[in-house]
Structure formats: C-alpha cells, structure tokens
Amino acid sequence: MKNNIYAPDRIITETDRVLGWRDFFSLWFSLGIGLAVLQAGAVLSPGMGMVTSFYAITLGSLLGCLLLALAGVIGFDTGRSSMASMAYSLGKKGASVPALLNLLQLIGWGAFEIVMMRDAASLxxxxxxGSQSIWANAALWTWLFGIGATAIALGGPLAFIRLVLRRWGIYLLLIACAWLSLSLWRHGDIHRLAAAAxxxxxxxxxxxxxxxxxxxxxxxxxxxxxxxxxxARQSFLGTLGGYLLGSLWMMVLGGAYALAYVGNGDANALLVALSGAALGIPLLLILIDENENAFxxxxxxxxxxxxFIPRQVKPLTLIIGLICTLIAWQVPLSQYENFLLLIGSVFSPLFGVVLAEHFLVRRRRNPAPGAGLSWRAFAAWIVGIAVYQLLLRDYPQVGxxxxxxxIAGLLHLGLARRGEFNSAR
Structure with a gap:
C-alpha cells in the first residue's frame, strides 16, 4: 500500500476499509496486555484488597472500554486520524492544540515503553x-527495543495487525496470560489472596x-x-471486547501477584516476581508484545x-522513533513523569467535548469543519480541565x-443547544 494512505487528514475510502472485528480484537487485546497494565493492578490491590480491587477493575474497565470504543466509532465515521478529526469539534485551527499536546505526550510515553521493556529484559x-552478561546491559536493550518498535511503525499498522497479530500474535499472548494464571493458581494461596484485606x-x-x-x-x-x-459495529465490538478482556485479565493478575509475592505496588519487585513465574517465559512473551505499545x-x-510538517508519514516515523530511543537512553524519565501526566489529563475532558459533539450535536454527521476555532468547544474543554485539577487536588478520593x-461533555452540549436556539430565533 502507498505510504500516503496513513496521511492523517486523508479521508479513508471504502476500498481502504479492510479491518474487521477480529483484527480490532487482536490489536486491542494486544494493547491491553502490557507491563503498565500489570503494574496498575499491582497499585490497586495493596490498598483495596483483592476482592474490592477486582470490583474496581471490572467496573472501571467496563466504563473505560465503552468510552474508548465509542471514540473509535468517530474514527470510522470521519475516516480521519484521531487528531485530524478534532477539527470537527474544535475547528481546523483549534485542532492544532490537541495535536501538539498529543505529539509531546506520545514521544514521552513511547520512551517510557522502551524503558519498561529495557528494564524487564535486563532483569x-x-x-x-548473570548480571555480567552483555545481554544484561540496559543500553543494549534500549536500542534493540527502540529499533524494533520503529521498524514495526515503519511497516504500518495494517500489515502488522493482519499478518502478525491476527494470524499468530494473539495466540502467543493468550498462552502467556493462561500460563501466568495457571502458575498463580498452582503456587499462590488463592484462598488467602481472596481473603486479603x-x-x-x-x-x-x-x-x-x-x-x-x-x-x-x-x-x-x-x-x-x-x-x-x-x-462502525465491527470497530466498536472488536475494540470493546479486545481491550476489555486483555486489560481486565492483566490488571487482576498484576494485583494478585503483588499480594502473593510483593506486598506492595513496587514495579521492580513485581517484575522480579513475574520473572520467576514459569521460568519467566510468560513475562518474556508479554515483553515481546510490549513493542506494540511503543509502536x-x-x-x-x-x-x-x-x-504540522508537510511530509509523508514514514520519514516522520523514523525521526520520532529515534527521538524516543534517545530519550529512553539518556534522559532520567522520572523527572518528566508529572509533566506527562499533566498533559494526559487534558485529553479526558477533551474527549467529553468530542464525544458530545459527534454523537449528540452532529449525530454522526460530518459537515465540513470550520476553518477557525470553536470557542464554545474550547470553553467546555477548559472548564473540564479545571474540574479535573480541582478534583485531583482537593477530592482525590472521588476520582x-x-x-x-x-462535565465537559454536558457543558459543550448545553452551549451547543443554546447556540442552536439563538440561531433559530
């Protein structure tokens, strides 16, 4: 396929629509199987206990995956990339703001993924x-994983999803998850874990x-x-089913392993525990899969x-991959974690606006986006960011x-309805 098929503002035609529900299930199951997801489960269980954390994981996964799958429908309806489709809600000029923020956060998180893979592989x-082996060298793994993720990205997602993930990759991941689950069942005290407060x-x-x-x-x-x-139906169901099953399974395993062998949410201690389960082979399979998150x-x-840059996607992919690898190799990423989390926090209220605009205001219709900036959408987005920061600072127990x-979505809907009312008068 031609490289320009991935151009972000290109509207995908019917002949390019080649991914079915099995493709999306494979992709999102794979993206739900990750070291960060395991570690998230390990953070929950020490503070909440196994049973309560299971309920929180189940409810949170259902809500989060439903919203994620709904956002996926927007990509199908518009035929454009996520950031290009922002123009329908924020206007063409306004869409450049989330695109820039997204670029910054993805470079950072790409580097984080490489670091997590490097640390696990070195361990x-x-x-x-032995610790003196050349294969225990962190710098070597940094470059190997950085080059690997960049190579996958250069090949493009369509070929990777259809030729690798759907055909055999998903089965390796199912084996890894089942193997870790069986190892926990055989060697962990399940009754004690279930009763742990x-x-x-x-x-x-x-x-x-x-x-x-x-x-x-x-x-x-x-x-x-x-x-x-x-x-749209296949995109929705494949995304929902794949990510729900993968993330739910991984978080529960992470929480259980943390209680069984670690006792807290320490990431390095969790990796040590997982590396000793079933000779470390399941962790190795998950580690190989982690390249897909970086990709x-x-x-x-x-x-x-x-x-922003009028170039084809492949040269930009090579540059971004190199930047992510260099950051992972040289920069102490702990200094930037709070900054990356701050950037990430803006996207939750933003997609409240986007979801309300697409499904409730435009009702999945796609008229030509405005050339300027939608102040109505930006106002709702900014209020949502303020609410996020206020709750995080003063009411962390609420979420x-x-x-x-x-709140951002409802405010945007209210402003849109008011604008329609005033226009009709």
Whole structure:
C-alpha cells in the first residue's frame, strides 16, 4: 500500500476499509496486555484488597472500554486520524492544540515503553545469564527495543495487525496470560489472596479512576486505526471486547501477584516476581508484545506531527522513533513523569467535548469543519480541565477522569443547544 494512505487528514475510502472485528480484537487485546497494565493492578490491590480491587477493575474497565470504543466509532465515521478529526469539534485551527499536546505526550510515553521493556529484559537476562552478561546491559536493550518498535511503525499498522497479530500474535499472548494464571493458581494461596484485606490507602472511587484512565489513555490514538474498519459495529465490538478482556485479565493478575509475592505496588519487585513465574517465559512473551505499545505511540506521534510538517508519514516515523530511543537512553524519565501526566489529563475532558459533539450535536454527521476555532468547544474543554485539577487536588478520593469528561461533555452540549436556539430565533 502507498505510504500516503496513513496521511492523517486523508479521508479513508471504502476500498481502504479492510479491518474487521477480529483484527480490532487482536490489536486491542494486544494493547491491553502490557507491563503498565500489570503494574496498575499491582497499585490497586495493596490498598483495596483483592476482592474490592477486582470490583474496581471490572467496573472501571467496563466504563473505560465503552468510552474508548465509542471514540473509535468517530474514527470510522470521519475516516480521519484521531487528531485530524478534532477539527470537527474544535475547528481546523483549534485542532492544532490537541495535536501538539498529543505529539509531546506520545514521544514521552513511547520512551517510557522502551524503558519498561529495557528494564524487564535486563532483569530476565541477568537472572538467566548473570548480571555480567552483555545481554544484561540496559543500553543494549534500549536500542534493540527502540529499533524494533520503529521498524514495526515503519511497516504500518495494517500489515502488522493482519499478518502478525491476527494470524499468530494473539495466540502467543493468550498462552502467556493462561500460563501466568495457571502458575498463580498452582503456587499462590488463592484462598488467602481472596481473603486479603487492603490497608485502606486507596478509596474505591479512586481505584476505579485509575482503571478508567488506563483505557482512556488510548483515546488520542484509537481513531488512527478504526478509520480503516469495515463497519462502525465491527470497530466498536472488536475494540470493546479486545481491550476489555486483555486489560481486565492483566490488571487482576498484576494485583494478585503483588499480594502473593510483593506486598506492595513496587514495579521492580513485581517484575522480579513475574520473572520467576514459569521460568519467566510468560513475562518474556508479554515483553515481546510490549513493542506494540511503543509502536502505537510512535506511529500516532508521526501522524500528529504530519499535521504540522508537510511530509509523508514514514520519514516522520523514523525521526520520532529515534527521538524516543534517545530519550529512553539518556534522559532520567522520572523527572518528566508529572509533566506527562499533566498533559494526559487534558485529553479526558477533551474527549467529553468530542464525544458530545459527534454523537449528540452532529449525530454522526460530518459537515465540513470550520476553518477557525470553536470557542464554545474550547470553553467546555477548559472548564473540564479545571474540574479535573480541582478534583485531583482537593477530592482525590472521588476520582477526576470520568467526572471531568462528563462535565465537559454536558457543558459543550448545553452551549451547543443554546447556540442552536439563538440561531433559530
């Protein structure tokens, strides 16, 4: 396929709509199977206990995945990438703001993914071959994973999803998840885990908010893939089923392993525990799959940058991949974690506006977007960001992700209805 098929502002035609529900299920199941998802579960269980954290994971996953799948329908309806479709809500000039923020956060998170893979691979190599082995060298793994993720992104998502994930990749992941589950069942005290009470440090609502935010972190990317769907129904069901099953399974496993072998949410301790389960083979399979998360970050970052730089996507993909790898190699990323989380927090209320605009105001119709900036949409977005920060600072036990999304969406809907009323007078 021609490289320009991935141009972010290109409207996908019927002949380009080649992905069915099995493709989306494979993709999103794969993206739901990740080290960050495991670690999120490990954060929940010590504070909430296994049973309560299971309820929070289930409820949060259902809500987050429903919103994620709905956002995927927007990509199908518009035929454009996630950031290009922002023009329908924010105006063409206004869409450049989230595109720039998305570019910054995806470069950062792409580097984080490489770091997580590097740390896990170095740990596995050190346990198997000794800490003095060249394969335990962190810098070596940084470049190997950076090059691997960039190579996948250069190949494009369509070929990767259809030729790798759907044909055999998903089966390796199912084996890894089942193997980790069986190892926990055989060697962990399941009855003790089920009866374990949390230390009370994490309220139920805050736990749900963490789970929801994991799913919603993919909102700025999902349209980059669902625009190639054969139908809105297949895009919705494949995304919903795949990410729900993958993330739910991984978070529960992460929480259970944390209680069984770690006792807290420490990421390195969790990796040590997982590396010892079933000879570390399931963790190795998950580690190989983690490249797909980095690939998704790099590919979508290239699409966002293509909205500013009039170049084809492949050269931009190569540049973004190199930048992510250099950051992972040289920069202590802990210094930037709060900055990246701050950028990420703006997308929850933004998609409250986008979802309300697409489904309730325009009712899935796509008239030509305005050339300027929609102040109505920006006002609702800014209020949503303020609500998010206020709740995060003063009411962390309530959670901030879902309330800010709902308030921004309802405010935008109200302003739109008022504008329609005034226009009709």
């Amino acid at each position: 596995l190599a050190a346990r198997a071959l 949390g230390n009370g440090s994490l309220p139920f609502a805050a736990g749900c908010d963490i789970v929801i935010s994991m799913a919603l972190s993919w909102l700025p990317l999902i349209g980059d893939y669902t625009r190639f769907g054969k139908s 998704a970050d790099i590919h979508s970052a290239a699409l966002s940058s293509a909205l 901030a992700t879902l309330p800010s999304l709902l």
